[in-house]
Amino acid sequence: PETITVQELANRMAERGGNVIKTLMKLGVMATINQVIDADTAELVVEEFGHKAKRVSDADVEIGLVSGPDTEAEMMSRPPVVTVMGHVDHGKTSLLDAMRSTDVVSGEAGGITQHIGAYQVQVPSGDRITFIDTPGHAAFTAMRARGAEVTDIVVLVVAANDGIMPQTIEAIRHAQAAKVPMVVAINKIDLPEADPNRVRTELLQHDVVVEEMGGDVQTVEVSAKKRMNLDKLVEAILLQSEILDLKANPDRTAEGAVVEAKMERGRGSVATVLIQRGTLRVGDTFVCGKEWGRVRALVNERGERVEEAGPSVPVEVLGFNGTPEAGDDFIAVEDEAKAREVSGYRQRKDRETQFVKSARGSMEQMFERI
Ligand code: GTP
Ligand code: MG
Secondary structure (H helix, E strand, O other): OOEEEHHHHHHHHOOOHHHHHHHHHHOOOOOOOOOEEEHHHHHHHHHHOOOOOOOOOHHHHHOOOOOOOOOHHHOEEOOOEEEEEEOOOOOHHHHHHHHHOOOHHHHHHOOOOOOOOEEEEEOOOOOEEEEEOOOOHHHHHHHHHOOOOOOOEEEEEEEOOOOOOHHHHHHHHHHHHOOOOEEEEEEOOOOOOOOHHHHHHHHHOOOOOEHHHOOOEEEEEOEOOOOEOHHHHHHHHHHHHHHHOOEEOOOOEOEEEEEEEEEEOOOEEEEEEEEEEOEEEOOOEEEEOOEEEEEEEEEOOOOOEEOEEOOOOEEEEEEEOOOOOOOOEEEEEOOHHHHHHHHHHHHHHHHHHHHHHHHHHHHHHHHHHO
């Protein structure tokens, strides 16, 4: 249900808090200045003051924030966004590192040096792939829990000497729940005890039917350590991407999601944002979760400043007024007034939710003592 604090209600009517409390008393409601009251009560108070109540809901402030669908003609192909998942020690990090070194741009420009939570590689064919560099399903679920669905393809890493393990099963469940297709990388095939076919059979028990068994899930036998078949894995990812026919309109205001964010000395709040639609440019004003800002600089995975970032491009954004959280939405808006309005509204909402939670907590404590 919609709620508002007494203080906020007083602010919006430009009345003294004390007067609002008195009016509430008259209506038979005992409240303090920080207390949360429901929208119906608030409306009665507003009318007592001789104002006309106009409820501002999520929809009012957030309406039009995310622009409508794009036309077919505006949609352009975009690179796939890939998350690597799998059991502990099966080689997620090794595989990400190996894939990173397939980048052809790095040779010329000094390599991907930055750790920015996500990076894009250009493979020899000229195609691009974006990797989320926070392996593990914890990051995947944390982002999904915040409503951010950035992953197009999950690369499930299974060590060929170990087979399906508890976290492999968890990763499969997450991918299935999110309806994200998988490509299975059967890793560590350089080991003498590697048994890729056992992996394929075990997958079947978890509703993952690989191509060799008549299904549509691709498997690739790789060795991250010996750099075997990395090109085949790239091919499999690109093929899956082609099947998905991934498209976005680059020619509109930017929308994306935060992959990671931190406070850095000398740089302020910095976030790695994955652009999902539109193009973000230096100077753009944006809302991001409860925060807002103006793009002061954009930095790519090679530590170079760039002027803009389009669909599927991960980029470090500088110019935040506060630190957002992984999974927060990122939306470019027309001006600072809009950014402040939305950010202010989201912060109020958050404070109210926090207050209700802590009030509930202290109530429970009270009853415990009784
Ligand atoms: P966590 O992050 O701890 O979950 O592990 P991970 O999945 O990232 O695995 P990581 O890449 O750290 O690799 C774990 C171990 O397996 C390391 O000792 C790697 O050297 C080894 N390893 C990774 N890939 C291969 C491979 O292809 N062959 C062999 N023989 N060893 C590998
Ligand atoms: Mg790792």
